[in-house]
Amino acid sequence: MKKHLLSAGDxxxxxxxxVLDTAAELLGVAQRPIKKLPTLRGRTVVxxxxxxxxxxxxxxxxxxxxxxxxxxxxxxxxxxxxxGESLKDTALTLQAMGADAVVIRHxxxxxxxxxxxxxxxxxxxxxxxxxxxxxxxxxxxxxxTMRSHLMPDGGTGNDLQGKNVTxxxxxxxxxxxxxxxxxxxxxxxxxxxxAPPTLLPVxxxxxxxxxxxxxxxxxxxxDAVMMLRVQRERMNASFFPTEREYSRRYGLDxxxxxxxxxxxxxxxxxxxxxxxxxxxxxxxxxxSVIVEQVTNGVAVRMAVLYLLVGGATNExxxx
Amino acid sequence: MSEQYLIRNARILGGEPTDIxxxxxxxxxxxxxxxxxxxxxxxxxxxxxLPGLVDLHTHLREPGREDAETVLTGTQAAARGGFTCVHxxxxxxxxxDTAGVVEQVWRLGREAGFCDVQPIGAVTVGLGGTQLAExxxxxxxxxxxxVFSDDGKCVSDAVLMRRALExxxxxxxxxxxxxxxxxxxxxxxxxxxxxxxxxxxxxxxxAAEEAIVARDCxxxxxxxxxxxxxxxxxxxxxxxxxxxxxxGWDVTAEVTPHxxxxxxxxxxxxxxxxxxxxxxxxxxxxxxxxxxLADGTIDIVATDHAPHPMEDKECEWSAAAFGMIGLETALSxxxxxxxxxxxxxxxxxxxxxxxxxxxxxxxxxxxxxxxxVGEAAHVVLYDDQATRTITPADTASLSRNTPxxxxxxxxxxxxxxxxxxxxxxxxxxxxxxx
Numbered sequence: 001m002k003k004h005l006l007s008a009g010d011x012x013x014x015x016x017x018x019v020l021d022t023a024a025e026l027l028g029v030a031q032r033p034i035k036k037l038p039t040l041r042g043r044t045v046v047x048x049x050x051x052x053x054x055x056x057x058x059x060x061x062x063x064x065x066x067x068x069x070x071x072x073x074x075x076x077x078x079x080x081x082x083x084g085e086s087l088k089d090t091a092l093t094l095q096a097m098g099a100d101a102v103v104i105r106h107x108x109x110x111x112x113x114x115x116x117x118x119x120x121x122x123x124x125x126x127x128x129x130x131x132x133x134x135x136x137x138x139x140x141x142x143x144x145t146m147r148s149h150l151m152p153d154g155g156t157g158n159d160l161q162g163k164n165v166t167x168x169x170x171x172x173x174x175x176x177x178x179x180x181x182x183x184x185x186x187x188x189x190x191x192x193x194x195a196p197p198t199l200l201p202v203x204x205x206x207x208x209x210x211x212x213x214x215x216x217x218x219x220x221x222x223d224a225v226m227m228l229r230v231q232r233e234r235m236n237a238s239f240f241p242t243e244r245e246y247s248r249r250y251g252l253d254x255x256x257x258x259x260x261x262x263x264x265x266x267x268x269x270x271x272x273x274x275x276x277x278x279x280x281x282x283x284x285x286x287x288s289v290i291v292e293q294v295t296n297g298v299a300v301r302m303a304v305l306y307l308l309v310g311g312a313t314n315e316x317x318x319x
Numbered sequence: 320m321s322e323q324y325l326i327r328n329a330r331i332l333g334g335e336p337t338d339i340x341x342x343x344x345x346x347x348x349x350x351x352x353x354x355x356x357x358x359x360x361x362x363x364x365x366x367x368x369l370p371g372l373v374d375l376h377t378h379l380r381e382p383g384r385e386d387a388e389t390v391l392t393g394t395q396a397a398a399r400g401g402f403t404c405v406h407x408x409x410x411x412x413x414x415x416d417t418a419g420v421v422e423q424v425w426r427l428g429r430e431a432g433f434c435d436v437q438p439i440g441a442v443t444v445g446l447g448g449t450q451l452a453e454x455x456x457x458x459x460x461x462x463x464x465x466v467f468s469d470d471g472k473c474v475s476d477a478v479l480m481r482r483a484l485e486x487x488x489x490x491x492x493x494x495x496x497x498x499x500x501x502x503x504x505x506x507x508x509x510x511x512x513x514x515x516x517x518x519x520x521x522x523x524x525x526a527a528e529e530a531i532v533a534r535d536c537x538x539x540x541x542x543x544x545x546x547x548x549x550x551x552x553x554x555x556x557x558x559x560x561x562x563x564x565x566x567g568w569d570v571t572a573e574v575t576p577h578x579x580x581x582x583x584x585x586x587x588x589x590x591x592x593x594x595x596x597x598x599x600x601x602x603x604x605x606x607x608x609x610x611x612l613a614d615g616t617i618d619i620v621a622t623d624h625a626p627h628p629m630e631d632k633e634c635e636w637s638a639a640a641f642g643m644i645g646l647e648t649a650l651s652x653x654x655x656x657x658x659x660x661x662x663x664x665x666x667x668x669x670x671x672x673x674x675x676x677x678x679x680x681x682x683x684x685x686x687x688x689x690x691x692v693g694e695a696a697h698v699v700l701y702d703d704q705a706t707r708t709i710t711p712a713d714t715a716s717l718s719r720n721t722p723x724x725x726x727x728x729x730x731x732x733x734x735x736x737x738x739x740x741x742x743x744x745x746x747x748x749x750x751x752x753x
Contacts (some may be wrong), residue, residue, distance in 0.1 A: 087634055087635055088633055106635070108635040108636065109508075109518055109519040109589070109636065109637065110519075110589030110637075111589075111635045114589055114636070117588060117589075117590070118633070131519055131637070132519035132520075132521075133518060133519030134519065173519075178517070201515070201516030201522075202511050202513075202516055202524075203514070207517075
């Protein structure tokens with residue numbers, strides 16, 4: 001694996017399978033009475049959050065703590081980030097404190113790349129969501145969840161070869177969609193992005209995915225459907241006429257869900273707008289793996305931290 | 320006592336070696352084996368001689384952002400780049416929207432003495448886009464302004480643009496438009512295309528430039544005025560300007576050196592050194608602007624030299640300032656992209672970087688004139704055989720935001736004469752008596 005995890009595209013097929021297999025082993029830890037391993041004892045993991053995200057921060061925090069790392073939570077929200085000194089100076093401070101890994105969440109696309117490339121820190125940089133760019137650990141936990149349901153024997157050792165995944169919603173502004181498109185393609189899945197034309201990025205035809213403006217077209221062959229959150233601020237910016245029309249054309253309700261194959265699962269990265277992109281009935285149905293995604297998130301993030309920080313010294317092969 | 324220089328063996332516009340005699344700021348003789356008693360001899364063997372370059376688009380940042388650049392340092396950088404005249408953009412603080420401010424900038428240029436500074440006046444008060452600035456007062460001032468621009472912002476209101484185009488006819492002025500439809504570019508960070516989609520950065524579509532270029536060409540034709548299009552950057556804009564010229568409309572256009580060379584692929588590392596407005600476009604756009612410059616659709620090269628302090632670039636992409644410095648690399652980039660590729664001769668370079676910009680701005684002082692007997696001695700000696708690796712610290716600018724760091728570029732300015740005075744000699748800035 002590369003030193004940092006900035007993009008889901010940084011992972012080869014073998015890297016990704018290794019993360020997922022490691023996560024599968026670590027998932028067992030969560031089932032034990034004492035949910036802790038000594039693997040990262042003495043290592044420092046900094047959660048550097050420039051944007052509110054309680055769910056992701058807690059997930060990374062739990063992951064690091066279960067590996068016995070020292071965790072520093074640094075919430076930069078509200079500090080002066082407008083001039084940008086903040087990122088550099090913050091990074092230099094973290095470097096001085098000896099951070100072995102920096103988990104960064106930022107409202108600007110590319111901030112983790114800056115942190116990794118500018119030489120301000122020696123630690124491994126993990127992208128925990130940057131602007132409208134990427135969220136690679138979300139894609140890993142989604143892939144993990146899909147693999148455990150769709151592949152034989154819980155999926156260990158497998159990729160997602162030949163599985164059909166439909167991702168629905170605001171692809172233009174979604175870091176989850178970008179990371180999933182890259183990772184699922186790497187893992188051999190066939191990805192279909194479904195959105196109104198206004199919410200597909202220019203240039204999407206060059207991505208390794210199919211695109212569609214019609215949700216109903218891809219349901220019958222889908223093994224997994226992922227519904228993306230529609231951000232509040234899009235609703236009044238003419239990307240679509242009304243919430244109701246969006247919901248009718250691109251929302252997942254029971255009628256649509258019933259057209260899925262029996263084995264198909266429904267994912268959502270959260271937080272959901274119940275009644276908008278997904279109805280409550282669907283979110284709470286037996287097909288929904290949304291709560292499981294959260295559980296898997298901790299295991300996947302443990303695996304990432306272990307492989308980037310702990311793995312570095314324990315690694316037998318140099319690749 | 321008269322000041323005399325004898326330049327030996329210069330290749331004027333890349334031609335055969337000849338001598339150039341200069342007395343008291345005027346070219347007095349051109350020919351082989353000249354004698355000029357008491358003259359300082361400058362050996363220009365192997366060097367190309369070009370008329371002093373004229374930049375129609377320079378941000379000198381003074382008044383207001385003297386931490387990024389001053390008239391003094393900006394004109395020193397200009398001289399090192401072979402420029403003898405620069406046009407100072409109006410987006411200073413306070414904005415150059417009154418006779419007082421343009422005269423201040425003009426006077427600072429005179430006091431510095433490294434390069435003539437011709438101020439550009441704002442079109443609207445405070446670049447606000449709602450009320451015309453006192454264009455006539457600026458035209459009548461000591462600064463003698465003929466170019467008006469809200470550069471950095473677009474005069475997007477069609478009525479206001481029409482009025483400005485009409486109004487400046489009274490004193491043979493020209494409106495230089497920063498073509499950017501504001502609603503189509505809200506929050507825009509980079510060219511909208513394949514790369515912006517992958518990087519998750521808000522796109523700046525070519526259509527937002529082309530829509531304004533097309534509208535302004537039609538408006539200029541309608542009211543019979545002169546229009547200048549700043550830093551044109553897309554294939555579509557080239558085609559629109561070509562079409563407007565084919566109709567005989569009085570439209571001129573400029574391209575920056577960076578749009579002749581760099582593409583949006585460079586944004587992939589999120590390094591804001593490549594953040595500029597208009598943004599770096601695609602390789603196809605680069606090809607189109609080169610063709611446009613070669614066939615004369617694009618009239619001039621202008622630097623859009625835009626200094627920014629380190630902290631405005633050493634940050635997240637979206638937090639960073641737009642702009643790159645370019646005075647000291649412009650001629651090298653033009654050689655690399657246009658001359659070494661066979662698209663332009665040195666005579667055409669002299670047209671695109673000296674004669675044409677001087678004509679658009681109606682600037683006097685002998686700028687943009689050929690190297691000929693009787694003309695003011697604004698002369699650049701340029702070593703087109705040299706190569707150099709660009710290092711950001713090697714600049715007279717106060718800022719370091721060059722996109723060419725580490726890049727090898729051809730050519731080096733050896734000497735710049737302003738009115739017969741060597742401002743740069745052996746590549747070094749000289750002491751100047753203003």
